[in-house]
Amino acid sequence: MALMPVDEALRRILEGAAPPAEPEVLPLSKTYGRVLARDILALRTHPPFAASAMDGYAVQASEAIAGAKLKLQGEAAAGHAFDGPLAPGSAIRIFTGAPVPEGADAILIQENAEKLDDGLVLVNEAPEEGRYIRPAGVDFTEGRTGLAKGRFLDPGAITFAAAMSHAELPVVRKPRVAILATGDELRLPGQVLGPGQIIASNTFGVAALAKAAGAEVIDLGIAIDRMDALDEALDTAIAQEADVLVTIGGASVGDHDLVQKALTGRGMALDFWKIAMRPGKPLMSGKLGGMRVLGLPGNPASSLVCAHLFLEPLLTRLGGLPDPDRIRTAILSTDVPENDLRQDYLRSDLDTGADGELIATPSPRQDSSLMKVFADARCLIIRPPFAAAAKAGSTCEVMVLRD
Ligand SMILES: Nc1nc2c(c(=O)[nH]1)N[C@H]1C(S)=C(S)[C@@H](COP(=O)(O)OP(=O)(O)OC[C@H]3O[C@@H](n4cnc5c(N)ncnc54)[C@H](O)[C@@H]3O)O[C@H]1N2
Numbered sequence: 304m305a306l307m308p309v310d311e312a313l314r315r316i317l318e319g320a321a322p323p324a325e326p327e328v329l330p331l332s333k334t335y336g337r338v339l340a341r342d343i344l345a346l347r348t349h350p351p352f353a354a355s356a357m358d359g360y361a362v363q364a365s366e367a368i369a370g371a372k373l374k375l376q377g378e379a380a381a382g383h384a385f386d387g388p389l390a391p392g393s394a395i396r397i398f399t400g401a402p403v404p405e406g407a408d409a410i411l412i413q414e415n416a417e418k419l420d421d422g423l424v425l426v427n428e429a430p431e432e433g434r435y436i437r438p439a440g441v442d443f444t445e446g447r448t449g450l451a452k453g454r455f456l457d458p459g460a461i462t463f464a465a466a467m468s469h470a471e472l473p474v475v476r477k478p479r480v481a482i483l484a485t486g487d488e489l490r491l492p493g494q495v496l497g498p499g500q501i502i503a504s505n506t507f508g509v510a511a512l513a514k515a516a517g518a519e520v521i522d523l524g525i526a527i528d529r530m531d532a533l534d535e536a537l538d539t540a541i542a543q544e545a546d547v548l549v550t551i552g553g554a555s556v557g558d559h560d561l562v563q564k565a566l567t568g569r570g571m572a573l574d575f576w577k578i579a580m581r582p583g584k585p586l587m588s589g590k591l592g593g594m595r596v597l598g599l600p601g602n603p604a605s606s607l608v609c610a611h612l613f614l615e616p617l618l619t620r621l622g623g624l625p626d627p628d629r630i631r632t633a634i635l636s637t638d639v640p641e642n643d644l645r646q647d648y649l650r651s652d653l654d655t656g657a658d659g660e661l662i663a664t665p666s667p668r669q670d671s672s673l674m675k676v677f678a679d680a681r682c683l684i685i686r687p688p689f690a691a692a693a694k695a696g697s698t699c700e701v702m703v704l705r706d
C-alpha cells in the first residue's frame with residue numbers, strides 16, 4: 304500500500320466531522336468554554352427602564368440652568384424607583400442604575416450641584432438634555448437580539464446570556480474520546496518495572512491534548528498484546544459510546560501489532576493505514592459503526608505529533624470549536640538536509656529575533672522515542688516530501704507546540 308500524503312490523510316480524517324445534532328442543555332454556570340449549539344434570543348429587554356448612568360439629580364434640562372434652585376422632591380435608587388413624576392421646578396436625588404422618574408430628561412451629576420440646607424438643590428453647571436440617561440432597551444431587546452449558534456462561551460457571552468435571562472443554555476456536547484494503550488511492556492507511572500518493561504507515557508499526553516481540544520476522555524487503560532484483551536477494551540469503548548477511539552501502539556507490522564486485526568475483526572472499515580510522514584508513518588484511520596478510530600503509533604513523538612496533526616482538529620470540529628491555529632512561518636537557524644518521501648516534523652526550538660521574527664532550531668536528535676526532546680521542543684519544523692536542502696536564514700513552516 305502506497306504511503307498516503309499528510310494533507311490527504313487529514314482531509315479524510317476530518318470528512319464529515321461536525322457537532323452532533325442533539326445539544327446538551329447545561330445550567331449557565333457550567334457553560335464556560337463550551338460552544339452554543341443553537342441561536343438564542345433575549346428573553347428580556349435591557350435596560351428594562353430608562354436608567355441613570357450617574358449619581359446626582361434627575362431634572363428637566365430646561366429648568367436646570369446654572370444658578371437655578373430646584374426643590375428636592377425625593378429619591379430614586381437602584382432597585383427602588385421613585386413613585387410618581389418629577390414635579391415642575393424640582394429635582395429627584397438619583398443613584399446609578401435607578402429608573403429615571405417620569406418627566407426627567409437629564410441627570411445633573413452631583414459634582415455639578417450643591418445640596419442646600421433648605422431642601423433645595425443649586426445647579427452649578429447645567430446638564431445636557433439626555434445626558435447620563437440610558438434609554439430602555441439601549442443594550443438589547445426581547446426577542447430581537449441574541450447570540451448565534453457556534454459562539455464560544457467566554458465571559459462576555461456568558462454575561463450577555465445571563466442578562467438575557469437564560470438560566471440554562473444548549474451547548475455542543477463534548478466529543479467523547481476513548482484512549483487505549485496497547486503493549487505487554489507497559490506499566491503505569493509509579494509502578495515497579497519488570498525486565499523489558501517501560502512506562503506507558505503517551506496516553507497521558509494524548510489525553511491532555513484531547514481535553515485541551517474540548518473532549519471528554521475515557522481512559523481505557525492498557526491492553527496487553529492479545530486479541531481477547533483488545534476485544535474487551537473495544538467492548539468498553541463501544542459501550543461508553545465513544546465518538547473517537549484512539550489506540551496507541553501496535554500499529555506497525557510486527558507479530559505483536561494486533562490492533563488493526565482486532566478492529567477489523569470487529570467490523571471496522573479501514574480507511575487508510577500508513578502515511579508519508581515522519582514520525583508517525585503507521586497511522587491508521589477507520590470507522591467502527593459510528594465511532595471514528597485513530598490508531599496512533601506507539602513511539603511517543605510519533606503519537607504526539609499525530610495527535611497534534613490529526614486528533615486535535617478532529618476533536619475541535621466535533622466540538623464546534625475553531626480549528627487549531629498553530630502554523631507559522633519561521634527562519635531556520637541552521638542548514639537542514641534534503642528530505643525524502645515522508646513529510647518531516649522536526650522537534651525544534653523556537654525563539655523570537657530582534658525584529659519579532661521567529662527563529663527555528665531543530666534538535667540534533669530526532670528519534671521518535673525521545674520524550675525529553677519532545678518536551679523541550681517549542682515547535683515542529685515541517686519539511687515537505689522531497690524538499691531540497693535548506694540553508695540557515697531561509698524560511699520554513701513550523702507548527703507551534705507551546706510559547
Ligand atoms: N519492520 C518495520 N518495523 C517498524 C516500522 C516499519 O515500517 N517496519 N515502523 C516503525 C515506525 S516508523 C514506528 S512509529 C513504530 C510504531 O510501531 P507501533 O505503533 O506498532 O508501536 P509499538 O511497536 O507498540 O511501540 C513502539 C515503541 O513505543 C513504545 N510504546 C508503545 N506504547 C507506548 C506508550 N503508551 N507509552 C510509551 N511508549 C510506548 C513501545 O514500547 C515501543 O518502544 O514501529 C516501527 N517499526
Ligand code: MOO
Binds near residue numbers: 605
Ligand atoms: O513513523 Mo515512526 O514514528 O518514524 O518512528
